[in-house]
Amino acid sequence: MPTGKTTASGKPGMRKALWWDHTGPLAVVFAGGPDSHVGDLVLPVRIPQGPGQWARVEHFLANPGRWHKVDLVRRRKASAPGGWVYEAHLMILGPGYTAPAVQQMRRQAAALDRIGGVDGNVSNLSVVSFPASLDPADSAAASTEITLTDAERTLLEKQAKKRRGRARALERSRRSTNTGQYGLSKKQMRRADRRASKGLLEKTVTVPGGARAARTDGVPKQAYRRDRLSEGYRQHRARQAEHAASAAEHRRFRARQIARQIIAAHGPLLVVEDCDIRTWYRLWGKRLSQTTPGMLIAALDAECRAAGGRLVRASTWSTALSQHCLCGERVSKTLRDREHKCTACGLTGKRDLVSAALAAFVRLTDADDPKTAYRDTAMSRHAQIMYGQGLEEALRESTTPRQNTPRGAGCVAVPRQRETSAHRTAAKRPRATPDEPRTMRDHTGKPGHRPGCDPQLTLQ
Numbered sequence: 001m002p003t004g005k006t007t008a009s010g011k012p013g014m015r016k017a018l019w020w021d022h023t024g025p026l027a028v029v030f031a032g033g034p035d036s037h038v039g040d041l042v043l044p045v046r047i048p049q050g051p052g053q054w055a056r057v058e059h060f061l062a063n064p065g066r067w068h069k070v071d072l073v074r075r076r077k078a079s080a081p082g083g084w085v086y087e088a089h090l091m092i093l094g095p096g097y098t099a100p101a102v103q104q105m106r107r108q109a110a111a112l113d114r115i116g117g118v119d120g121n122v123s124n125l126s127v128v129s130f131p132a133s134l135d136p137a138d139s140a141a142a143s144t145e146i147t148l149t150d151a152e153r154t155l156l157e158k159q160a161k162k163r164r165g166r167a168r169a170l171e172r173s174r175r176s177t178n179t180g181q182y183g184l185s186k187k188q189m190r191r192a193d194r195r196a197s198k199g200l201l202e203k204t205v206t207v208p209g210g211a212r213a214a215r216t217d218g219v220p221k222q223a224y225r226r227d228r229l230s231e232g233y234r235q236h237r238a239r240q241a242e243h244a245a246s247a248a249e250h251r252r253f254r255a256r257q258i259a260r261q262i263i264a265a266h267g268p269l270l271v272v273e274d275c276d277i278r279t280w281y282r283l284w285g286k287r288l289s290q291t292t293p294g295m296l297i298a299a300l301d302a303e304c305r306a307a308g309g310r311l312v313r314a315s316t317w318s319t320a321l322s323q324h325c326l327c328g329e330r331v332s333k334t335l336r337d338r339e340h341k342c343t344a345c346g347l348t349g350k351r352d353l354v355s356a357a358l359a360a361f362v363r364l365t366d367a368d369d370p371k372t373a374y375r376d377t378a379m380s381r382h383a384q385i386m387y388g389q390g391l392e393e394a395l396r397e398s399t400t401p402r403q404n405t406p407r408g409a410g411c412v413a414v415p416r417q418r419e420t421s422a423h424r425t426a427a428k429r430p431r432a433t434p435d436e437p438r439t440m441r442d443h444t445g446k447p448g449h450r451p452g453c454d455p456q457l458t459l460q
């Protein structure tokens with residue numbers, strides 16, 4: 001193999017062409033390293049095509065001085081020949097690519113000079129912001145509500161149905177190739193008994209519907225990894241994994257898009273309640289995987305940083321946003337009360353929007369410690385007086401155009417709260433638990449409120 005500048009014959013000026021001389025289409029060449037006798041591995045590369053891709057490709061490829069390494073990776077793809085696609089991933093020493101439109105949006109967002117609050121909920125996200133100067137001549141209070149659209153909901157239901165169907169097909173396939181590992185279902189057993197009593201021939205069951213053959217302690221007699229799996233099963237499983245990956249990618253994309261919309265309207269200085277998403281999961285389970293509020297908040301955090309701002313987390317315990325009014329009065333609400341009605345100042349609005357508006361006036365002694373958060377009541381009162389009618393309107397209905405149509409008044413479906421629900425807080429609370437005797441509660445049968453603690457807070 002040629003390694004020098006001249007060929008074996010040693011004729012000066014006659015040089016064998018090297019890959020360095022290549023000026024054709026882009027290709028990745030593996031020279032073989034110590035095993036160079038096997039020759040070069042040359043892989044033609046198809047660079048990303050499509051509208052808007054060229055600037056991105058240029059960003060990564062234009063400056064060879066920044067190229068760091070190329071990884072050759074393969075990715076499962078059931079529809080590709082052989083079941084895999086191969087990709088070359090180029091890593092550069094430098095920042096990633098940001099589209100000019102996004103850069104411009106971030107610059108504009110940073111120049112907005114607004115302060116905002118975010119109220120994350122299981123089924124929606126509410127954002128309210130004010131001009132930082134609190135000058136009514138500047139611009140008005142703005143609010144946004146993010147909910148799942150009907151189209152998105154339908155799509156999610158369709159996808160879930162498809163997923164269930166695929167899982168069933170996989171299970172059927174596994175059962176039919178490992179008939180020895182499964183017993184008959186009750187129906188199949190009854191049928192076999194009936195046939196036996198009539199003296200008919202025994203019928204072979206292709207897909208036994210009963211339980212897996214297991215030891216008395218429930219461990220399967222044969223480990224699942226030792227099962228025989230058909231080619232169809234493997235293909236089906238690959239397709240399912242692929243589909244799940246693309247759905248996850250779509251969710252991330254949607255979260256990023258929504259985060260950008262929020263920043264564009266409300267600026268990159270936002271406060272959100274620091275809540276433990278695990279508590280939500282314990283309560284709502286499946287509903288969460290549809291709306292992904294945690295993913296939205298994470299995307300918002302990243303977007304705020306990219307625009308030069310910050311998403312600050314404030315503790316629920318020290319602020320109790322869902323239980324207060326902008327005027328500073330306490331307005332107790334249970335999770336079912338979706339409306340905020342203050343008896344002291346007469347402010348009415350949607351519960352989540354009022355919480356978000358209050359979050360805009362949360363200050364922190366230490367921005368990195370959510371526990372140091374407190375409500376700046378003087379500021380929120382001031383804003384309430386300054387914006388008056390406009391603020392009430394913003395708290396009643398989203399002021400920014402929403403990408404979707406609401407599902408009707410209220411927009412959120414909150415399951416009925418049962419009297420004997422489990423603890424709604426992750427930590428131990430100094431109050432009566434639902435399993436304690438009635439004498440521990442007040443006459444209404446509801447858990448007694450004690451000063452400084454509120455049973456509904458962790459959710460909001």
Ligand SMILES: [Zn+2]
Nearest residue numbers: 325327342345
């Ligand atoms: Zn009030």
